[in-house]
Each structure stands twice: as structure tokens, then as C-alpha cells.
Amino acid sequence: MRRQRALALTGSVVGAVVVALDGTVLSVVQPTLRQDLDASLAQVQWTSTGYLIAVAGLLVFSGRLGDRYGHQRLFAFGMLGFGAASAGIALAPGIGWVIALRVVQGVFGALLQPATLGMLRATFPPDRLRMPIAVRTSAIGLAAAAGPVLGGALVAGPGWRAAFLLNVVPTLALGVLALTSLGGARRPDRASPYPVTALDLPGALLLALTLASLVQALVALPERGWTPGSGAGVAVALAAGAAFVRHERRAPTPLVPPDLVGSAGVGRAVGVLVMASAALQGTLFTATFLLQSVLGVGALRMALLSLPLAALMILAAPCCALLLRRFGARRTTVAAMVVLVAGIVVLDRATGTLAFCTGFGLLGAGFGTVMVAATHVVVREAAVESAGVAGGLKQTAMNVGPVLGVAVATTLTGPHAGGARLPLIVLAVVAAVGAVVAGSLPERSVSMINPGRPGDRGGVPARR
Numbered sequence: 307m308r309r310q311r312a313l314a315l316t317g318s319v320v321g322a323v324v325v326a327l328d329g330t331v332l333s334v335v336q337p338t339l340r341q342d343l344d345a346s347l348a349q350v351q352w353t354s355t356g357y358l359i360a361v362a363g364l365l366v367f368s369g370r371l372g373d374r375y376g377h378q379r380l381f382a383f384g385m386l387g388f389g390a391a392s393a394g395i396a397l398a399p400g401i402g403w404v405i406a407l408r409v410v411q412g413v414f415g416a417l418l419q420p421a422t423l424g425m426l427r428a429t430f431p432p433d434r435l436r437m438p439i440a441v442r443t444s445a446i447g448l449a450a451a452a453g454p455v456l457g458g459a460l461v462a463g464p465g466w467r468a469a470f471l472l473n474v475v476p477t478l479a480l481g482v483l484a485l486t487s488l489g490g491a492r493r494p495d496r497a498s499p500y501p502v503t504a505l506d507l508p509g510a511l512l513l514a515l516t517l518a519s520l521v522q523a524l525v526a527l528p529e530r531g532w533t534p535g536s537g538a539g540v541a542v543a544l545a546a547g548a549a550f551v552r553h554e555r556r557a558p559t560p561l562v563p564p565d566l567v568g569s570a571g572v573g574r575a576v577g578v579l580v581m582a583s584a585a586l587q588g589t590l591f592t593a594t595f596l597l598q599s600v601l602g603v604g605a606l607r608m609a610l611l612s613l614p615l616a617a618l619m620i621l622a623a624p625c626c627a628l629l630l631r632r633f634g635a636r637r638t639t640v641a642a643m644v645v646l647v648a649g650i651v652v653l654d655r656a657t658g659t660l661a662f663c664t665g666f667g668l669l670g671a672g673f674g675t676v677m678v679a680a681t682h683v684v685v686r687e688a689a690v691e692s693a694g695v696a697g698g699l700k701q702t703a704m705n706v707g708p709v710l711g712v713a714v715a716t717t718l719t720g721p722h723a724g725g726a727r728l729p730l731i732v733l734a735v736v737a738a739v740g741a742v743v744a745g746s747l748p749e750r751s752v753s754m755i756n757p758g759r760p761g762d763r764g765g766v767p768a769r770r
Contacts, residue, residue, distance in 0.1 A: 313487060314425040317381055318442050320480050321422040323449045324388065324473050325415055330453025335466040342466065345401035353401075353408045355525045360412025361419070362521045362705045363514035369420035369698025370505060370561055377424035377694055382484035384418025387411075389477030396470040423697030427685045435686055436627040436678070443623035443677045447670075451616030454609065509561035512550035519543040521706065524713040532717070562699075563692045571687040571748045572696060575680040578639060578747070579703040580710070581740035582646060582676045586669060588711030588733045589650050590615075595719055596653075597662070611659065614667035622674030630679060634749040639679040643741035646672030647734050654730040676740075683747055711736075 332354065340350045372380040391411035398404045426438050460468045523539025554560040554567075566572055590612075597608050622642075629638045649668030656662045681700055688696035711733065718729035 309487075311429045313484070314378075314429040315438050315441065317378075317385075317480060317484060318422040318426050318438065319445045320476055321381060321385060321418050322442050323445050324385075324477055325419060326446045326449035327453050327456070328392070328411075328415075328473060330450050331457035331460070331469045331472070334454050334457030335461050335469045338461050338466045339401075339404070343398075343401045343404065349401045349405065351525075352405045355522065356405050356409040357412040357415070358525060358705060358709065359518045359521050360409045361416045362702060363518040364413060364416035365420055365702045365705070366513055366561060366695055366698035367505075367510040368416045369424065369694035369696070369701075370510070371417070372421045372424045372694030372697075373691055374505065376488070377421040377428055378484050378488060380417050380694075381421035381425060382481045382488075384414045384416075384421060385477045385481035385484065387414030388418060389474045389481065392470045392473040392477065396467040396474075419701045420694045420697035423681070423685055423700065424694040427688065427693035427696075428690055432686050436630050436682055437624070439682050439685065440623040440627040440678050443626075443674060443681070444620045446677075447616055447619035447623065447674060451613075451620070506557055506559055506561040509550060509553050509557055512546050512553055513561060516543050516546040516550055517702065517706065519546060521709055524706075524709045527713040527716050562695055563689075566688060566692050566695055566699075569687050570746065571683050572699070574743050574747055575639075575683040575687075576699050576703045578643070578676065578680045578740050578744050579684075579700060580707040581736050581743070582643065582673055582680070583704055583707030584711030584714065585646060585650065585733045585737040585740070586673045586711065587708035588715040588736075589653060589669065589730060591712045591715045592719060592729045592733070593653055593662075593666075595715075611662045612666045614663050615670035618667045618670035619674035619677075620670075622671045623678050626675040626678035629675070630682060635679050635683050636745065636747045636749045639676060639683075639744035639747055640741050642672045642675035642679060643737055643744050644672075646676065647737045647741065648672070650730055650734040650737060654727060654734070676744075680744075680747075687748065 336350050336353065339345070339353070340347070368380065368384075388411055391407050391414060394407045395404055395411070398407060422442070426435060426442075430438055456472070457469055460466070460472070519539045520543035523536045523543065526533070526536055526539075554562060560567075593612075594608065597611070626638060626642075645668055649665050649670075649672055652661060652668060653665035656665050684696050684700045685693065714732060714736075715729040718732060
């Protein structure tokens with residue numbers, strides 16, 4: 307059991323770090339990639355957009371596959387495929403190959419991301435989930451902070467292709483390790499009374515269409531604004547979303563299990579994560595515009611001013627584990643959202659170095675704490691048999707939220723809008739609403755207080 311927990315924690319951390327590094331490094335290497343492959347700006351943007359659409363559309367279904375066939379197995383396939391796609395991108399002869407392989411990378415990224423949380427839920431008892439999730443969150447913060455520096459060093463040295471080779475060794479090594487140790491892993495599909503045909507493919511397709519259309523429409527906003535194409539994408543997302551809800555209510559074995567839909571803790575925690583990540587990324591987008599375009603701050607100084615965000619996000623994660631034990635999820639998450647609001651307000655009023663550093667620091671402390679606390683609620687409240695879907699919902703929130711936040715900031719920033727201040731006010735309101743929603747989170751579940759007793763949901767099969 308100790309070996310299985312060590313592998314689950316290692317896989318969860320490394321898988322999350324690989325995905326975080328991939329995203330931050332790509333943002334740095336895109337200009338060089340564009341020049342080297344003689345690509346247009348739209349083509350380079352699709353190296354990110356194609357990945358996002360693939361990930362967002364498949365996360366929940368991938369989580370269901372993990373619940374059915376085992377999270378460790380899905381994690382292994384996801385890591386192996388992610389590493390192989392990374393190697394292919396490093397060898398790609400043209401931009402078309404890069405875009406196609408980024409979509410493939412997104413598919414495998416969708417396989418591994420819910421599994422990183424599903425493995426933790428399957429191997430750790432509910433009362434011991436706080437610290438593994440905190441370690442995972444700290445690692446994500448560290449990767450996000452190191453990514454731009456590492457990407458810049460690789461571009462300046464061996465070139466942009468080396469940035470994609472960075473993932474190959476750890477992904478392949480850990481993928482093989484996960485496959486070879488499957489003998490001791492839990493196999494949810496053996497205990498499940500439902501056949502493989504009960505995977506609800508129509509529901510998966512409707513949800514994928516909903517999320518892919520929404521993400522595609524929102525991603526296009528910063529570059530082109532509201533266009534007929536953006537409006538059509540939102541309309542398709544709304545129609546597909548309505549069809550998905552109707553289908554799920556009638557399906558005998560829905561994609562999202564009824565016990566997960568009926569869990570107020572999971573739904574509200576996912577909502578808090580959407581609002582927190584939207585507020586954070588929208589604020590960062592607006593602050594970059596304010597500092598560089600309005601105040602004339604250079605890119606290097608901008609990076610230095612924002613360092614407190616990464617530092618306090620890394621420190622906040624382990625501290626949150628202690629806060630959860632002492633105060634519970636509700637009060638911890640509410641307080642963290644209030645800190646996030648305070649960070650946005652400080653940045654809105656900031657004029658000097660100390661004020662900007664303070665604002666970014668508050669953002670990091672608040673968001674790092676929310677990440678751990680809300681993720682802990684999602685993973686803890688889900689039954690083991692639905693842990694993959696819960697992880698997929700959480701990861702979907704963390705993909706859609708930032709895109710939504712940047713779209714809001716872009717729409718409200720501009721010569722005919724409210725400049726930099728209006729989006730910050732709106733984003734502060736979004737975070738404040740998140741604090742209100744966090745006030746309805748469960749404080750402590752029975753599974754936390756009496757692990758292993760009849761109230762522990764860990765051994766209760768999910769209703770489907």
C-alpha cells in the first residue's frame with residue numbers, strides 16, 4: 307500500500323508539472339517557432355487553441371474511462387502518448403504538423419489529468435488527502451514560475467525544439483513504471499456491474515461539443531473581438547449544453563453520475579474554481595496591459611514584479627493543508643477568496659513597485675489556497691467510483707475559467723471600454739461572488755471525521 311501511495315503521489319505531481327510546464331514554456335517559444343517555421347500568427351495561435359479544445363472537450367469522458375478501467379492505466383497511456391507527441395513536435399517539419407500533434411497531445415493530456423486526482427482518491431483515505439493535494443498544487447506553482455525562465459533559456463541555447471524534448475524522458479519513464487506496476491492497482495471495472503456499452507457516448511459527444519465550441523469562441527475574443535463566428539460558437543455551445551443536460555436526465559447510465567450531480571460540495575467547489583481561475587487570469591492579463599502598455603514597464607521588470615505571485619502560491623499550498631485541518635474547507639476557501647479580491651483591488655489602485663508586488667502576492671496566496679481547498683472538496687466528496695469524473699470536472703474548470711477570465715478582460719479593455727480599471731472591478735466582483743459561493747461549501751464531511759466508519763463514502767458505490 308505504501309508503494310502504491312508513493313507511485314500515485316509521484317504520478318500526480320509529475321503529471322501535473324509536465325502539463326503546467328508545457329503550457330508556460332510554449333508561450334515563451336511561440337515567437338521563435340513562428341519565425342523558424344515561417345508560420346502566420348493565426349497558425350501559431352492554433353498550437354495553443356487546438357490543444358485547449360482537445361483537452362476541454364475530453365476531460366470528463368476521460369475521467370469516466372479512468373473510473374471504468376483504472377486511473378493508473380489511463381495515466382500510463384496518457385503519459386506515454388503525451389511524451390510521444392512531444393517528441394513528434396520537436397521533430398516536426400512544418401507548422402501543420404505542430405498543430406496536429408498539439409491536438410494529439412491535448413487528447414493524451416485529457417487522459418492523464420483526471421487520473422492524477424483519481425489515483426490520489428483511490429489510494430489515500432479521505433482524511434489524508436489534504437497534504438498530497440497541497441504538494442501537487444505547490445509543484446504546479448513552481449512549474450508555472452520556472453516555465454518562462456526555462457523556456458527562455460532553451461530558446462536562447464539549443465532552440466525551441468528542445469523545449470518539447472523536455473517532457474519526453476519523465477513522461478515515458480513514469481508511463482512505463484505505471485504500466486509495469488498495474489498488478490497492485492485497483493481495477494474499478496472489475497467491480498462495476500455496468501457493461502462497457504454503458505459509457506454514455508452520446509453524452510460524451512454532446513459535452514465535448516459544448517466545451518469545445520465555448521473554448522473556441524472565447525479564445526478568439528482577445529484577437530478578433532465579438533464576431534459572427536464567436537457568436538455562432540457560443541450559440542452552438544448553449545444548444546449542445548441544453549441537449550447534454552436533457553440527455554443526462556434521461557440516460558440510464560449518464561456520463562456524470564447522479565450522486566456527483568447531486569453533491570452540493572462538488573458542484574459549488576467546481577464553481578469556485580471557475581470563478582477563482584477566471585479572476586486570476588483575467589487580472590494577470592489586465593495587469594500586463596496596464597504595466598506594459600499604459601505605464602511603460604518592460605517585460606523583465608514585469609516578470610520581477612509578478613514573482614511574489616508564484617512564490618506565495620507555492621507557499622500557500624502546504625499552509626492550506628494545515629488551515630483545512632484547523633478551520634475546515636468552508637472558512638478556509640471563503641478567506642482565500644477574500645484575499646484574492648484584496649489582491650485585485652490593490653492592483654487596481656497600485657502605482658508603485660511595493661503596491662504591485664503586494665497585489666501580486668495577495669493573488670498568489672489567495673489562489674494557491676483556493677486551489678488546494680476547493681480541489682480537496684471535489685476529490686473528498688466524490689465516491690471512489692466517481693473520482694475520475696470529479697477530477698475531470700475539476701480540470702475542466704481550470705481550463706475554462708482562465709479562458710473566460712481573459713475573454714472578459716479583453717472585452718472590457720480597450721479604447722472604447724473602461725481601460726484597465728473596469729475589467730479589474732468586474733473581476734473583483736467575480737471573485738467576491740466566488741467567496742459567497744464558497745460560504746455554502748461543506749465544512750467537514752463524515753468521511754473526514756470518521757474515516758473507515760459507515761459514514762465514509764470511500765466504500766460506497768456511486769449511483770449511476
